[in-house]
Amino acid sequence: MTKPRPDELAAGGADRDKRRRNLDRRTYWGLLLPGLLGLLVGYVLPLLWILRMAFNKGGPDGLVISAFSGDSLRKPLTDSYYLKVTVTTFRMGLLVAVLCVLASYPIALFLARSTSKWKGLLTALAIAPLLTSSVARSYGWIVILGSNGLVNSSLLGLGVISTPLKLTNNMTGVVIGLVEIFMPYAILVMISGFGQLNPQLEQAAASLGANAVKVFTRITLRLSMPGVLTAFLLVFVLSISTFVTPRLLGGGSVRVLATEIYDQANVLINWPLAAALSVIVFALFGIVISGYQRLIRKVEGIDR
Amino acid sequence: MTITQATSQVTAAKLSLSGLTKQYAAADEPAVNRLDMDVEEGHLVALLGPSGCGKTTTLQMVAGLLDPTAGSISVDGNDITHTPVHQRGMGMVFQSYALFPHMNVAQNVGFGLEMRKVAKPEQKARVAAALEMVQLGHLATRRVKALSGGQQQRIALARALVVEPTLLLLDEPLSNLDAKLRVSMRTEIRSIQQRLKATTLFVTHDQDEALDMSDRIAVMNKGLIEQFGSPAEVYERPRTSFVATFVGRANLFETIVGEDVGSAGGDERLYRVGVKGQDGFGAVGRPGLTGSTRTLLVRPHRLRVELAPDEPLPGAGRLAGVIRELGYTGNALSFGVEIGGTIVRAEMHASGAPIPRKGETAHLSWQPDDALILPEEVR
Amino acid sequence: MSSREVPVPFKRRTGLGRPAFRVLVALLYLFLLAPLLIVLVISFSSNQFLSFPPEGFSLQWYRDLPHETVFVTGLQTSLITASIVTLIVLVMGVPAALAISRYDFKGKQLVASLFLSPLIVPTIVLALGLLLILGRVGWTDTYQGIVIGHLSITVPYVVRTTLISLQTRDTSCEDAARILGASGWTALRRITLPIIAPGIVAGAVMAFIVSFDEAVISLFVAQSGLRTLPVEVLTYVENQADASVAALSVCLILFSVLVVVAVERLMGLRVAAGG
Numbered sequence: 024m025t026k027p028r029p030d031e032l033a034a035g036g037a038d039r040d041k042r043r044r045n046l047d048r049r050t051y052w053g054l055l056l057p058g059l060l061g062l063l064v065g066y067v068l069p070l071l072w073i074l075r076m077a078f079n080k081g082g083p084d085g086l087v088i089s090a091f092s093g094d095s096l097r098k099p100l101t102d103s104y105y106l107k108v109t110v111t112t113f114r115m116g117l118l119v120a121v122l123c124v125l126a127s128y129p130i131a132l133f134l135a136r137s138t139s140k141w142k143g144l145l146t147a148l149a150i151a152p153l154l155t156s157s158v159a160r161s162y163g164w165i166v167i168l169g170s171n172g173l174v175n176s177s178l179l180g181l182g183v184i185s186t187p188l189k190l191t192n193n194m195t196g197v198v199i200g201l202v203e204i205f206m207p208y209a210i211l212v213m214i215s216g217f218g219q220l221n222p223q224l225e226q227a228a229a230s231l232g233a234n235a236v237k238v239f240t241r242i243t244l245r246l247s248m249p250g251v252l253t254a255f256l257l258v259f260v261l262s263i264s265t266f267v268t269p270r271l272l273g274g275g276s277v278r279v280l281a282t283e284i285y286d287q288a289n290v291l292i293n294w295p296l297a298a299a300l301s302v303i304v305f306a307l308f309g310i311v312i313s314g315y316q317r318l319i320r321k322v323e324g325i326d327r
Numbered sequence: 328m329t330i331t332q333a334t335s336q337v338t339a340a341k342l343s344l345s346g347l348t349k350q351y352a353a354a355d356e357p358a359v360n361r362l363d364m365d366v367e368e369g370h371l372v373a374l375l376g377p378s379g380c381g382k383t384t385t386l387q388m389v390a391g392l393l394d395p396t397a398g399s400i401s402v403d404g405n406d407i408t409h410t411p412v413h414q415r416g417m418g419m420v421f422q423s424y425a426l427f428p429h430m431n432v433a434q435n436v437g438f439g440l441e442m443r444k445v446a447k448p449e450q451k452a453r454v455a456a457a458l459e460m461v462q463l464g465h466l467a468t469r470r471v472k473a474l475s476g477g478q479q480q481r482i483a484l485a486r487a488l489v490v491e492p493t494l495l496l497l498d499e500p501l502s503n504l505d506a507k508l509r510v511s512m513r514t515e516i517r518s519i520q521q522r523l524k525a526t527t528l529f530v531t532h533d534q535d536e537a538l539d540m541s542d543r544i545a546v547m548n549k550g551l552i553e554q555f556g557s558p559a560e561v562y563e564r565p566r567t568s569f570v571a572t573f574v575g576r577a578n579l580f581e582t583i584v585g586e587d588v589g590s591a592g593g594d595e596r597l598y599r600v601g602v603k604g605q606d607g608f609g610a611v612g613r614p615g616l617t618g619s620t621r622t623l624l625v626r627p628h629r630l631r632v633e634l635a636p637d638e639p640l641p642g643a644g645r646l647a648g649v650i651r652e653l654g655y656t657g658n659a660l661s662f663g664v665e666i667g668g669t670i671v672r673a674e675m676h677a678s679g680a681p682i683p684r685k686g687e688t689a690h691l692s693w694q695p696d697d698a699l700i701l702p703e704e705v706r
Numbered sequence: 707m708s709s710r711e712v713p714v715p716f717k718r719r720t721g722l723g724r725p726a727f728r729v730l731v732a733l734l735y736l737f738l739l740a741p742l743l744i745v746l747v748i749s750f751s752s753n754q755f756l757s758f759p760p761e762g763f764s765l766q767w768y769r770d771l772p773h774e775t776v777f778v779t780g781l782q783t784s785l786i787t788a789s790i791v792t793l794i795v796l797v798m799g800v801p802a803a804l805a806i807s808r809y810d811f812k813g814k815q816l817v818a819s820l821f822l823s824p825l826i827v828p829t830i831v832l833a834l835g836l837l838l839i840l841g842r843v844g845w846t847d848t849y850q851g852i853v854i855g856h857l858s859i860t861v862p863y864v865v866r867t868t869l870i871s872l873q874t875r876d877t878s879c880e881d882a883a884r885i886l887g888a889s890g891w892t893a894l895r896r897i898t899l900p901i902i903a904p905g906i907v908a909g910a911v912m913a914f915i916v917s918f919d920e921a922v923i924s925l926f927v928a929q930s931g932l933r934t935l936p937v938e939v940l941t942y943v944e945n946q947a948d949a950s951v952a953a954l955s956v957c958l959i960l961f962s963v964l965v966v967v968a969v970e971r972l973m974g975l976r977v978a979a980g981g
Contacts, residue, residue: 043394051805058802058821058861061794066824066858069835076838126734133731148735152742154962156919156936159955162943163741166748166952171757173744206738257826264828266922271943281830281922288834288926298838301831308828392881412884419885425878429900442887490886 076298131213192274216250340365347398376547418487607644609695767953780938799864847931864909871905
């Protein structure tokens with residue numbers, strides 16, 4: 024059983040192989056061309072431009088002074104106002120992510136385990152809100168949380184409170200709204216992450232003597248961890264970059280990085296500063312992603 | 328150990344593989360290792376072997392779906408080794424049938440004719456004829472998703488045959504069918520193939536299929552053809568212990584071949600052999616084996632099992648052992664008898680006599696004609 | 707294995723207090739759907755201003771919708787841009803998915819990640835970058851500007867659903883076609899594409915909806931001259947407090963649901979949720 028010697032390979036086979044490989048290469052680069060072109064113009068270039076712009080200086084009346092200075096970048100990192108905005112954004116992101124994951128977990132668990140014939144419909148119902156614009160949903164929350172809205176009218180009517188609760192134009196309203204708006208994303212991610220969950224595992228644990236609480240914490244929770252972490256990451260990233268809800272439900276008094284970037288870019292026309300703030304957002308995003316990857320490796324490592 | 332020609336005359340072979348090799352990575356063993364094989368026109372040749380032996384890889388190279396690393400493939404004397412797939416004019420049936428889900432039955436069967444730009448009326452006629460041949464003419468307008476496994480398989484066969492292919496290639500077409508269907512489809516495929524005189528390559532890991540359907544069997548192992556011959560040859564006269572154990576059940580004993588006692592018919596000689604330290608056994612083998620160490624093959628159903636030994640048969644030795652395993656299937660008994668540390672398997676018809684029990688002694692013997700000395704050398 | 711087969715002692719022990727759990731899930735569903743339900747209710751209210759509870763039933767907001775010029779022009783703009791975006795993104799994404807699934811080339815993983823990454827990049831950052839680039843060439847407040855702005859956030863959907871379709875299909879169908887005489891290109895056109903069509907359509911529908919509903923990028927890139935519907939609604943809500951937005955939202959939701967259900971019926975959109 025000897026191997027074919029190189030000189031025994033079909034004569035001309037090497038040339039034919041090379042020609043075939045070249046044709047293949049041209050084919051797949053040709054297939055990728057429109058996509059890469061579109062992404063270059065609509066994705067890569069804008070991101071690179073921000074990086075470049077962050078090093079410029081902002082002049083009066085919206086003038087952009089082409090430079091290579093760290094002025095604009097230094098501002099958000101040293102100015103107490105911007106630091107406060109960054110911290111606010113970060114805290115909001117954490118709070119929303121935690122609450123959203125907590126609220127979505129039972130639904131995701133229910134759907135992943137469900138064997139009823141309504142499962143498809145219920146899943147669609149949980150994901151359907153994604154078909155609507157966040158503007159419409161934030162608007163809905165204004166109606167629910169406003170001083171003339173559902174919550175206040177009901178509580179006033181029932182005599183539980185005497186003055187309306189301030190649930191809009193503040194961070195409270197924004198957080199509530201964001202938690203709901205991001206729930207479909209979290210549910211979707213967790214359902215695909217719950218693939219390992221299997222009622223038989225829980226039954227096996229019970230037969231071995233674990234009570235309901237133990238079954239949940241040692242088996243269910245552990246196995247669903249990867250899905251939970253991914254959902255947390257996704258919601259956090261969406262929160263720190265969200266614009267519409269803080270703007271509508273915050274009414275101008277909630278200042279997060281996204282609203283600041285908007286103001287700097289469109290109202291105050293200080294593009295370098297806006298770019299610098301974007302870099303901060305991106306940096307936060309990068310930190311969290313790397314933390315997530317390390318955590319995920321640990322969590323999946325335990326279960327291997 | 329790769330070259331074995333078809334047994335009788337070879338005029339112009341329909342399909343000829345020469346030195347066919349497929350090697351994936353330079354460091355690994357080749358998946359197909361310098362295969363030589365000739366297939367006569369009108370023959371159905373089975374490529375039989377365990378998974379990983381290279382049979383499917385060989386078929387795919389013949390079809391053109393894989394490029395060989397070395398070697399050549401010729402059909403009707405023309406080298407088609409580097410002809411693109413769609414120009415080879417073959418017909419293939421896949422294990423999963425690969426029917427086009429978005430087309431109905433008639434469109435599926437007619438696809439090959441469409442590619443050959445056959446005129447519509449002729450297409451229609453030929454498709455109808457092909458469907459009639461597999462007795463599914465009434466399903467022409469059905470969606471393929473609605474068909475059963477057996478029906479899909481027949482459609483796939485019709486689709487491959489309607490183009491009058493140079494070769495018919497079948498890749499484990501029966502594996503996805505249930506047992507009963509498998510047997511009936513086997514007969515049907517064979518009769519269609521014979522009627523059309525279609526030269527066919529048939530990949531399978533099921534020895535019963537291979538023995539039942541083919542004109543020739545190529546028993547493959549680790550990229551090589553260990554034996555190429557008719558079903559009877561492969562079963563009765565295996566050349567290696569792999570072939571002996573893969574095709575049919577086998578007991579293999581190491582033996583030192585004794586004296587040549589006479590002719591056993593044809594080229595073969597009768598020898599005295601010793602087995603498990605005992606003399607007095609006879610076996611058949613090719614000339615010139617005296618004094619060599621070989622493997623002796625005795626098939627379980629050729630062993631004579633005695634529970635209370637009679638007179639010894641002339642020229643036959645006898646092995647004694649304890650029954651360790653016993654199987655009863657109504658019409659047959661199977662034994663596992665421990666002799667000298669190994670289990671020897673025997674089978675016999677259940678005659679209605681009382682069934683023995685584990686732990687009892689049994690005596691095994693055979694006629695010299697029922698034992699074969701394998702030609703392969705034992706190192 | 708349904709829970710009915712579980713012996714009773716286990717059921718009592720392992721169910722997380724079954725009925726309590728179900729109530730919790732129901733409440734959470736209510737929370738999840740609250741804004742949409744409220745919007746539905748409010749759209750029929752006869753109140754002049756945005757307040758709860760509605761004093762009476764009225765179709766005034768629906769009747770007045772076509773007369774609200776900003777909504778009509780916004781709808782027009784959004785329909786046009788979303789349609790163009792979907793077409794372009796199909797041309798971008800489907801060939802890319804084909805390349806990724808069929809060929810092994812250096813940097814394949816990188817390219818695949820590139821196409822899918824816009825989904826997790828902060829949209830606000832993209833929005834600013836697009837404003838900067840488009841501002842440079844004077845394409846803000848133009849159709850092409852909006853279209854370019856939406857490409858990156860929509861192409862991942864098309865690539866993902868097409869890839870899933872490609873990966874789950876039975877490749878032997880293409881092999882069978884080639885053996886029957888179809889060249890590579892013919893096999894692609896007659897066999898592969900029809901088989902993966904449901905996945906492609908699912909991606910196209912998602913791309914359309916995402917582009918249609920997109921607010922932030924559109925806001926940055928086009929807010930004075932040409933406005934998409936979400937941008938018009940955003941401006942409207944910030945300045946006025948009435949329920950016409952509710953009526954509009956209900957119509958849009960209905961429309962989206964109808965489109966999705968129609969496509970699901972025709973093609974089977976299970977692929978859409980996968981990933």
